[in-house]
Amino acid sequence: MGAENTTISIQELFMLMFLFEIGSTTLFALGIDAKQDAWLVILVALIIGLAFIWVYTELQRKFPEQNYIEIIISILGRGFGIPLALLYAVYWLWPAARNLREFGELITIVALPEESLAAILFLFILLSLYVLLSGIEVLGRTSLITLPIVLIFMLSIFILIYLSGVADFNNIRPIMANGIKPVLKTAYPNVAIFPFGEILICSMFWCYTEEEKLIRKTAMLVIILSGLLLSFTLFFDVSVLGDYYTSVTRIPLLRIIRVVDVGILTNIDIIGIVIIFLGGFYKMSIFLYGVARVVATVFNVKNYSRLLTITGFFLLWVAIVFEPSYVFHRWMTPFDTNYFYITFLHIIPLLLLFINWIKERINILSEG
Amino acid sequence: MSKKMKRPLTIEEKKRKDEEEVLERLEEKYLNDIDINNLKVYSSLEKNLVYLEALFSKASDFNTRKFKLGDEEVKATLVYVQGIVNKGFINDTILRELMIVSRNQDLKLSRSYSNLIDLIEDRLLTMGTIERRDEFTTIIDDMLCGHAVLLIDGYDEAISIPIPTREVRNVAEPETESVVRGPREGFVESIDINLSLVRGRIKTPDLKFESFRLGRVSKTDITVAYIEGIAPQDLIDEVLNRVKRIDIDIVNESGIIEQLIEDDPFSPFPQISNTERPDGVASSLNEGRVSIFVDGTPFVLVMPSVFVHFLQANEDYYQRFFFSSFVRMLRFVAFLVALLGPSVYIAITTFHQEMIPTKLLLSIVASRAGVPFPALVEALIMEIAFEFLREAGIRLPKTVGQAVSIVGALVVGEAAVQAGLVSQAMVIVVALTGIASFMIPAYSFALGVRLIRFGVMFLAASWGMFGITFAVLALLIHLCSLRTFGVPYLSPITPVDWEALKDSFIKVPEWFKNSRPSYLVKDDNQRIASNVKPSPAKGDDEDE
Numbered sequence: 001m002g003a004e005n006t007t008i009s010i011q012e013l014f015m016l017m018f019l020f021e022i023g024s025t026t027l028f029a030l031g032i033d034a035k036q037d038a039w040l041v042i043l044v045a046l047i048i049g050l051a052f053i054w055v056y057t058e059l060q061r062k063f064p065e066q067n068y069i070e071i072i073i074s075i076l077g078r079g080f081g082i083p084l085a086l087l088y089a090v091y092w093l094w095p096a097a098r099n100l101r102e103f104g105e106l107i108t109i110v111a112l113p114e115e116s117l118a119a120i121l122f123l124f125i126l127l128s129l130y131v132l133l134s135g136i137e138v139l140g141r142t143s144l145i146t147l148p149i150v151l152i153f154m155l156s157i158f159i160l161i162y163l164s165g166v167a168d169f170n171n172i173r174p175i176m177a178n179g180i181k182p183v184l185k186t187a188y189p190n191v192a193i194f195p196f197g198e199i200l201i202c203s204m205f206w207c208y209t210e211e212e213k214l215i216r217k218t219a220m221l222v223i224i225l226s227g228l229l230l231s232f233t234l235f236f237d238v239s240v241l242g243d244y245y246t247s248v249t250r251i252p253l254l255r256i257i258r259v260v261d262v263g264i265l266t267n268i269d270i271i272g273i274v275i276i277f278l279g280g281f282y283k284m285s286i287f288l289y290g291v292a293r294v295v296a297t298v299f300n301v302k303n304y305s306r307l308l309t310i311t312g313f314f315l316l317w318v319a320i321v322f323e324p325s326y327v328f329h330r331w332m333t334p335f336d337t338n339y340f341y342i343t344f345l346h347i348i349p350l351l352l353l354f355i356n357w358i359k360e361r362i363n364i365l366s367e368g
Numbered sequence: 369m370s371k372k373m374k375r376p377l378t379i380e381e382k383k384r385k386d387e388e389e390v391l392e393r394l395e396e397k398y399l400n401d402i403d404i405n406n407l408k409v410y411s412s413l414e415k416n417l418v419y420l421e422a423l424f425s426k427a428s429d430f431n432t433r434k435f436k437l438g439d440e441e442v443k444a445t446l447v448y449v450q451g452i453v454n455k456g457f458i459n460d461t462i463l464r465e466l467m468i469v470s471r472n473q474d475l476k477l478s479r480s481y482s483n484l485i486d487l488i489e490d491r492l493l494t495m496g497t498i499e500r501r502d503e504f505t506t507i508i509d510d511m512l513c514g515h516a517v518l519l520i521d522g523y524d525e526a527i528s529i530p531i532p533t534r535e536v537r538n539v540a541e542p543e544t545e546s547v548v549r550g551p552r553e554g555f556v557e558s559i560d561i562n563l564s565l566v567r568g569r570i571k572t573p574d575l576k577f578e579s580f581r582l583g584r585v586s587k588t589d590i591t592v593a594y595i596e597g598i599a600p601q602d603l604i605d606e607v608l609n610r611v612k613r614i615d616i617d618i619v620n621e622s623g624i625i626e627q628l629i630e631d632d633p634f635s636p637f638p639q640i641s642n643t644e645r646p647d648g649v650a651s652s653l654n655e656g657r658v659s660i661f662v663d664g665t666p667f668v669l670v671m672p673s674v675f676v677h678f679l680q681a682n683e684d685y686y687q688r689f690f691f692s693s694f695v696r697m698l699r700f701v702a703f704l705v706a707l708l709g710p711s712v713y714i715a716i717t718t719f720h721q722e723m724i725p726t727k728l729l730l731s732i733v734a735s736r737a738g739v740p741f742p743a744l745v746e747a748l749i750m751e752i753a754f755e756f757l758r759e760a761g762i763r764l765p766k767t768v769g770q771a772v773s774i775v776g777a778l779v780v781g782e783a784a785v786q787a788g789l790v791s792q793a794m795v796i797v798v799a800l801t802g803i804a805s806f807m808i809p810a811y812s813f814a815l816g817v818r819l820i821r822f823g824v825m826f827l828a829a830s831w832g833m834f835g836i837t838f839a840v841l842a843l844l845i846h847l848c849s850l851r852t853f854g855v856p857y858l859s860p861i862t863p864v865d866w867e868a869l870k871d872s873f874i875k876v877p878e879w880f881k882n883s884r885p886s887y888l889v890k891d892d893n894q895r896i897a898s899n900v901k902p903s904p905a906k907g908d909d910e911d912e
Contacts, residue, residue, distance in 0.1 A: 009863060107834050112719065115831060123831070123838055130842065134849035141848040142841075144862035267723045270833050277837050 006208045012140030013209050014218045015147045016286070017202050021226035022150060023099075023283030025195045026233060026275055027106065032247040034186040036172050039235040044187040046227030049196025053223055055349050056203055057216035062356060064212045068203040069297045075356050082298055084348070089294040091344045092201060094336075096287030097318040098329060100124060103280030104319070105326045110254055111273050121316055128285040129312045133305050136205050136289055139282070146278050153271045154229065157253075158236055160260045160268070167239045189342045190334065195230070196223055197345035201290040250326075251276075288315060386423070407504045413443055413521035419504065420447060433463065437520065438470040442484065448516035454533040457495075458516055462529060465492050466518070485525050488518070499528045512587065536561060542644035542666070544811065547683045554644045559589050559663035565646040566593065570653060574598070578608065582625075586618040589663035590625070593649075599656045600890050606853055607658045607671065622662040622669045629671075631852050636816035639852035641673035648682045656889035672853035672888070676860070676872040678813035679703060684875050693874035700873055702807035706817050707843075709801035710747045711828035711836050713794070717743045719832030731793075738788035744829035746790050750798040751822070753780065758802075859887040877901075 008016075031041030063071045069088065073081035104121040112120070131139050161167055176183065199219065206215050237252040240259060249255045254272045292304070292311040301307045410416050417432060424430035429450040437444040446462065470492055489498060499515075501507050502525050507517050514532025539561065542554030555562045563577055572595070579591045592611060594604050610629040619625060622642060630639045643649060644666050649659050652670045660669040679699045684692040716723055717732065724732065739746060757776035761769040781799075784790050801821070808814040820843065827835030850857035860868035868885035870876040879901040883893040 011864065111834055112832060120831070120834065127838060127842055127845070131845045131849075134845060138845060138849040141856065141858065141862045142844050144864060145844060145848075145858075146841075264725050266725060270720065270723060273833055274837055277834065278841075281841065 006135060006137055006205075007210055008137050008140045008205060008208045010209055010211045010214045010218055012137065012144060013202075013206070013215070014222060015143035016140050016282070017199060017219060017222040018226055019143050019147050019150065019279065019282040020202065020286050021195050021199065021222055022229065022275075023195065023279040025226075025230055026154070026253050026279060027102070027251050029237060029246045029249075029252045030194070030230065030234065031186045031191045032234075032238075032243065033190075034182045035177075035243040036174075036238050037176055037183050038186075038238060038243070038246070039172070039231045040176070041183050041186045041191055042227055042231040042234060044183055045191035045196055046223060046231075048188055048192040049199075049223045049227065050220055052192070052197060052346060052349070053199070053216065053219045055353055056200055057206075057219060059349060059353055059356070060203055060206050060215060061212070065207055067205065067207050067293065067297060068200070069294050071203075072352065073297075075352050075359070085294055085298045088344060089291050089298075091340060092287055092291045092294065093315065093318065094340070095198065096284055096291060096315055097322065099280060099284045099287060100315060101319040102326065102329060103276065103284065106251065106276055106280075107273070109326070110251065110269065110276075118320060121319055124281065124284065125312050125316045128281065128288055129309055132285060132289050132292070132308055132312075136208070139285060139289075143282065146282070150275055150278050151229075153275055154233070157257055157260070157268075157271060158232065160262050160265060161236060161240060161256055163262045164260050166259045166261075167236060168242075169239050171239045171242045172235065189346070190337050193337050193341045193345055194333075196227070197341065199223070200345050200349065201286060204290045204293050288312060291315070389422070409502050409504065409507070409519070409524045409526050411522055411524040413445060413519055416519050416526075417445060417447075423508065433458075435463065435467050437466055437484070443521040445519050446516055447511065447519065449511050449514070452512075452514040452532060452534060453516050454531040457529075457531040461494065462516060462518075462531075465494065483523075484520060485523055485527060488520075488527060493527070493529065495529055495531075497530055499530070501526045501528045509587065513589075534558065539565070545643065545645050545648070545682070545809070547681075547686070549686045550683050551645070551647045553646060555646060555666035555668060557664050557666060559591060559661050562646075562661050562666070562668065563591060563593070566649050566653070569646060569650040570595065575653070580612070582611070582614060582616070583619040584615070584617050586620070588619040590619070591661040592658060593653060593661060594658040595653050595656070597891070598654065598884070598889055599658055600888075603656075603672070603853055604658060607660070611660065619662060621665045622660065622667045625660060625662060626669055632850055635846065635850055636820050637675070637847070637850065637857070638678070638810070638812040638816065639673060639850070639857065640669050640671040641677055641810055642667040642669050642812065644668070645682055651682070651685070655884055672855045674852060674855060674857050674859050674887075675847060678810040679808065681809040685878075689875050689877045693876075696873055696875060699807050699809070702804040703817065706801055706805035706808065706814070707821060708824060708836060708840070709797055709804065710751060710794075710821065711824040711839075713797045714743045714747055714825060715828040715832040715836055718829060732791075735791040735793050739791050739794075740788070741790075742829070743794075744825060746794050747798070747825055748822075750784075750790055750794055751801075751825070753784075754798055754802050755818070855887055860885060863887075 029038065031038040031045070034041045059068070059071055063074055066074060069081075069085045072085055072088075075081070076084065100121060104117050104124060107120055108115060108117055131142065199222070202219070206212075209215065233253065234246075237246045237256055240256045241249060241252060245255075246252050251272075253275070254269060257268055257272045260266065260268055288308075288311065292308045295301065295311065296304050296307055410419075421430075421432070427449075431448055431450045433446045433448075435444055435446070436442065444466065446458070446466075448458065466488070470488075485500065489500070499510070501510065501517070507526055507528065510528045510530070511517055513530075514534075515528045515530045518527040518529065520526075536558045537556045539553045539556055541552040545554075553565060555565065567575065567577075574596045575593065576596050577591045577593050579589060581587045582590045590611065592604075592608055594607075607629070611625065614625070614628050616624070616628070626638075626640045626642070627633065632639065643652075649668050649670060653659060657670055657672065659671070662669075679696065681695075684696060687695075717736070721729060736743075741749070753776070757773060760772050760776075764772060777799075781795055785792050785795055805814050805818055808817065820839075824836060824839045827839045829835075831838065847858050848856070848862065856863060859865060860872055865885065865887050867883055868887055870881055871885065879896065882895060882898070883889075884895050886893060
């Protein structure tokens with residue numbers, strides 16, 4: 001259970017991060033503010049995401065044996081580091097709770113309208129605790145099976161939609177009708193942060209892999225592949241639904257699944273539900289793991305399993321109490337991204353790298 | 369006081385009490401020279417016999433045969449337990465040699481032998497193995513395992529001659545794992561025969577059999593078999609450690625050992641497989657696995673066994689690869705059907721009716737129209753009835769068993785549908801599920817699947833597909849965290865091992881399976897020489 005003897009293979013790391021990236025992103029019409037150019041927005045954001053991957057992995061390279069929180073404390077010292085680490089815990093708790101709540105609500109909306117939300121959230125947390133108590137490497141190993149399933153499902157959705165003949169690629173045109181400005185504006189900070197910036201939480205377990213040199217390559221590959229997949233999804237969303245419907249519909253992916261009509265394959269919603277479930281499960285579990293690990297690192301907690309359990313149920317409580325509805329989420333998103341997320345995901349890591357660089361300079365100067 | 373008296377004696381205490389009793393009786397006869405702590409063989413034959421007879425009192429199969437040895441008429445006695453020793457050997461070989469041949473031999477001339485026991489060992493007993501014993505504990509153990517023990521007056525040593533015998537079944541085709549193509553021999557209850565069957569298939573001195581006895585009362589012979597150099601040393605040590613740690617009164621079947629050495633006793637999935645087939649054991653040993661033979665049962669344990677092993681049958685390797693791969697994938701589908709069949713039906717009919725194509729939906733609705741129960745209850749009734757039939761069929765004599773299945777399947781099934789208790793669709797689903805669970809070659813694995821099915825059914829009835837996904841993910845997590853003797857249970861799927869995946873859901877042609885599975889074997893991986901891929905003959909007889 002302890003983190004000391006955990007090892008994650010680079011394959012597992014890849015799968016985990018990929019699932020994390022797919023996570024909830026398949027649900028939303030990301031970058032739809034740029035209308036039919038949403039798919040382009042993703043590609044632009046992808047490049048920004050890659051740049052920040054360089055920042056995150058550079059930090060990891062400087063301190064290969066430490067997780068992100070330990071790196072913060074190493075750079076800033078305990079006095080500044082610990083408060084910041086706790087802020088991170090609070091910040092990460094927020095997307096974790098949102099994620100949990102979102103998926104619970106989506107499940108109730110699309111599949112089980114008469115079931116109690118709390119019960120579903122409880123099952124979700126239970127499952128997540130089960131896997132995290134078995135260790136993050138177990139989560140990694142399960143992802144080796146679930147990622148291919150998710151990918152196969154997504155690809156088959158695209159193929160089936162194409163075969164159904166409902167995709168109208170004219171919906172994509174004209175490309176960049178209003179120039180490049182709206183594309184850039186949506187790409188940063190919104191899409192560059194969600195989903196690409198959020199991968200920072202994975203640096204809580206990057207230190208467990210034995211092939212440190214491959215972390216950067218793997219993370220970049222994940223960003224590129226998931227970005228392409230996402231861009232492809234939006235391309236299909238918009239070409240099937242048009243930009244207006246894509247922006248107003250609740251879950252574009254499910255909406256386009258509903259139009260599939262090939263032979264006896266007519267109502268394959270269930271595939272969508274499985275994708276939502278798996279993506280949400282992995283994303284939420286990784287966030288929960290991150291939060292628990294931050295607390296464990298800061299307070300040097302011995303009984304990690306108890307801490308994890310408490311954090312899990314606290315998360316459940318937060319998700320039920322502090323999140324009034326799914327609509328609230330969607331309304332809240334730009335606010336979150338523009339103020340909170342950008343600080344924690346882009347500004348602080350950059351500052352950390354800068355401070356560390358200065359410290360290194362000073363050391364060199366004082367030695368030389 | 370009374371509390372203390374009522375406590376049953378522990379085995380140690382009882383043993384000591386018995387010993388004291390015997391020594392008391394000895395004391396009555398030989399008041400003078402008794403040493404309480406001395407459990408060594410006395411040089412007085414009479415004393416030894418008194419001791420043994422006292423120990424084996426009321427054991428009617430204990431036998432003593434008194435006779436005179438050689439010309440000098442030395443008193444000697446052969447003691448043994450009737451029934452477990454070979455009577456023919458005793459009558460025709462041992463006693464003949466000791467009573468008749470020993471006279472012809474000029475014992476007086478053999479001056480080089482001051483010790484009669486040496487003489488007997490070197491010149492008289494024409495047996496493959498004999499052992500010299502001087503402690504009563506070993507003598508008694510020997511006798512109980514089918515040795516005849518020769519005691520000679522004047523010597524404080526005994527000769528123990530192993531001539532065990534028992535009634536054994538003929539080697540026959542195993543009933544639990546029959547094949548269309550493949551060897552027709554199966555293990556029997558005798559461990560010696562079982563070991564010889566495996567030795568006959570692996571003719572290398574690297575094949576090791578480490579034997580010991582287990583069980584305070586049963587003293588069962590256990591043999592741990594492995595191929596040195598192929599099986600990893602830490603695996604062998606771990607198996608031996610776990611087996612030797614066992615302290616139990618009786619070991620009747622290998623299943624008892626299995627339950628005492630498995631990694632996770634609370635997992636519904638078995639982590640050690642069992643087989644009745646020598647070819648199965650041989651190929652497992654060659655894959656670097658370890659097997660445990662237990663005397664008295666034809667079921668041999670093989671470990672570590674991972675998920676894919678339970679969906680494989682020996683015959684897969686004997687048939688050509690197209691069909692084997694097809695069957696293996698079919699089995700995997702069967703595993704999913706057996707696990708999820710009724711649950712998916714419940715989930716779809718209760719929550720996700722829109723998923724069913726309209727025409728099919730209409731016919732399902734029509735068949736369910738008169739059924740008073742919700743789908744879960746309907747499914748539970750049928751599933752439990754099916755489990756009844758299955759268990760009833762196993763325990764009953766074969767002839768009656770068939771009658772039960774006819775009554776159950778045809779009469780009850782048909783009548784239940786006609787009476788409107790269950791729908792036809794449900795009968796089909798349950799029957800399919802049942803057949804699918806028979807597709808799983810490993811019975812112990814199928815048992816786990818049968819049990820989990822019920823849990824998934826409840827989840828499906830409560831939360832539909834969400835419940836099923838929950839159950840599947842939970843199972844997946846469990847399988848991923850499960851290890852058997854250090855090997856992850858889902859190897860080679862995750863952690864992925866491409867080479868070994870060639871022999872998992874599919875079976876590649878023999879010439880393409882280059883190495884032994886690397887999640888089991890660390891060194892010596894080479895399985896087949898390169899370039900053995902068959903191809904039509906080139907050159908000579910071609911008309912080029």
